[in-house]
Amino acid sequence: MLKIPYSPQESRIFGNIQRPLITMRIFSKVKNIWIPIYETLADTGADITLIPRYLGEMIIGDITKGKHVEVKGIVPNAVLPGFIHTLKLEVFRKQFETKVLIADTDDARPIFGRFNSLDLFEVNFNKGKELIIN
Amino acid sequence: MQHSRFIDSYLNQFYYIRTVVNMKEKITKYEYVIKVNNKIVWHGLNPKEKYWEIKNKNPGKEVGIAWQSQEDVLVC
Numbered sequence: 392m393l394k395i396p397y398s399p400q401e402s403r404i405f406g407n408i409q410r411p412l413i414t415m416r417i418f419s420k421v422k423n424i425w426i427p428i429y430e431t432l433a434d435t436g437a438d439i440t441l442i443p444r445y446l447g448e449m450i451i452g453d454i455t456k457g458k459h460v461e462v463k464g465i466v467p468n469a470v471l472p473g474f475i476h477t478l479k480l481e482v483f484r485k486q487f488e489t490k491v492l493i494a495d496t497d498d499a500r501p502i503f504g505r506f507n508s509l510d511l512f513e514v515n516f517n518k519g520k521e522l523i524i525n
Numbered sequence: 526m527q528h529s530r531f532i533d534s535y536l537n538q539f540y541y542i543r544t545v546v547n548m549k550e551k552i553t554k555y556e557y558v559i560k561v562n563n564k565i566v567w568h569g570l571n572p573k574e575k576y577w578e579i580k581n582k583n584p585g586k587e588v589g590i591a592w593q594s595q596e597d598v599l600v601c
Contacts, residue, residue, distance in 0.1 A: 401595075414589070422577070426589070426590065427587060427588075427589030427590070428589065429558075429560065429589050429590065429591035430591040430592065430593065445557065445571065445572055446572075446590065448573060449572075449573055497557075497570065498554075498555055500555075500592055500594065
């Protein structure tokens, strides 16, 4: 069992907000090294794992070689373009390959989503305090 | 009259600068942060070359990267 406490972050609305932020390591095919990506949001509402453009370029070089897609969230009329790539990840001490959306913008928060990512684990979002991974 | 024109010109410049500053704040509402052994050593908008440079200068240490913003509420 692994426990990861939520991280406090500042918010003008709440003053302080606790978020389930994790470290996601992604293997860079460009340099053959693992790059730790801190403060990645563990998000059960996201279908897919997502990283912003510069991180994508550090990991695979030319991001445009992937399959072009446009994804939507809850914001009406807002579309996030990006490219799907299969990357090697290490999260919660486990290595696996999964499809990752590399956003075609840097204004996109790294997210650890469900498809072949969070769904690989039994995770308890415990009362806004900690993640418990069994 | 001349004095008033001088003040108007000064105020216009002030409002222009304030608008530019506000625009920049809106544009740069996020940034990347590079940490060595969990200590912030760099922050900015283009981390690519900086990351490799810092990584090379810190062999054996964990060099990671974070993306930070000033979002008050996250609804993903």
